[in-house]
Amino acid sequence: MKSNRILALIDCNNFFVSCERVFRPDLEGRPVVVLSSNDGCAVARSNEAKALGIPMGAPAFKYRQVFEEHKVVKFSANFELYGDMSRRIVQILTDITPRIEIYSIDECFLDLSELSIADLTAWGKAVRQTVWEQVGIPVSIGIATSKTLAKLASERAKKDQSLGGVLSFIGLPEPAISQYRQQLPIGDVWGVGWRMTPKLRTYGLETAEDLRRFSPQLAQQLMGIRGRQLIAELNGISCHSFEQIGRKAKSIARTRTFGEDVSDLYIIESAIASFAVQAAFKLRKSGQLTRRAALFLTTSRFKPGYKSWTSEVVFEQPTADSGTLAAALVQSLGKLHNPINLYHRAGVWLSDFIDEQQLQTDLLGHISLDFHHKSGQRMQSFDAINRRYGRGTITFAAEKLAKRWQPKQQLRSPHYVSDWADLPIVRGRR
DNA sequence: TCTGGGGTCCTAGGACCC
């Protein structure tokens, strides 16, 4: 636990919408939403859309009228675009300090403790300006001695126009910080979800400030160790560790809601094989091998008789081979699948990883390295071809068997930054 | 007709051992 830290949270405003607007400046000032796969529900809203009362996760079919009435502009999520924009911002921040933690696609923490910045608010405004000029994304910045307070500050900076997008708690007198905590409802505190909110309310806790003054012992009883840590964090004492860039994933998942409900085995096989290949690719990129792969099938959550099935495969020899994983999962799918069911969603989940490097040294002798090397070489060629000639140039046969499971994406914006054919065209005037 | 996808951490409880 360290309390002399200075942490900044850089949080992109309405990130997915802001990304779309970079290439569609005509959408400035208009209500815009980005929809999840299958164009099912809203996962990002512009301020104008929020003002129309469209909540996060709003099912599109329920809001069709609002969309039409107010001419809301809709996009299918374009994650290649968002990922690329995110990397550009991370690059700018990394140039400021290597002490950076990528928390999510639209949020980064910076550890400023060693930088001795005289005026943190002015510093924040300069960073904001740089990101705006170089990438075109508006950000909010919160600065404090703990992540939870930095988060709270950035939320405030986002909402309160007079702050100019930046709020620093460093050097602020305690009563002033308490005022900000009082403005945050308990349910909006980072780490308090919809389950805990009503419980905490029964103890009379309505705001972040109330929680800050709450008994740590009682909080631990109610919420586990996280409750005690949360109170310390709200008091400016840093409990959450700072994860530098380079940390590796502990699990990798690929899941999809199908474009339409299906029961045919061969269609689901195609989906599972495809998920396995994608997950394996990500696993290889992280330089790891897996010992455990699972798959699941579910019916629709919103229909009566909702059911889910899972099946797990454990590997004697850790692997990152697309073929091995796809074959094993498709085989266990065969045992799980029953044609009387109408499946709505499926997924593949890899876990229990081991580092490639570590495999060479630790497990020498226990594992057939020859097997491992052959698979490694095959996968290297596989990845190299797809890198060079484009994703999907070569695939496994099982992936291609059927398309019916693939989600619908009718409103996706072009791949402006990842496909030559979609490059925006700039016309000059003479 | 129509409601996303990808993660992390913590905890309780079972299996197993001495």
Place this chain on the structure above:
DNA sequence: TCTGGGGTCCTAGGACCC
């Protein structure tokens, strides 16, 4: 027969995040 305490490891499930 059916009785004890203590420890570790593993896993499923809960809660949270964006």
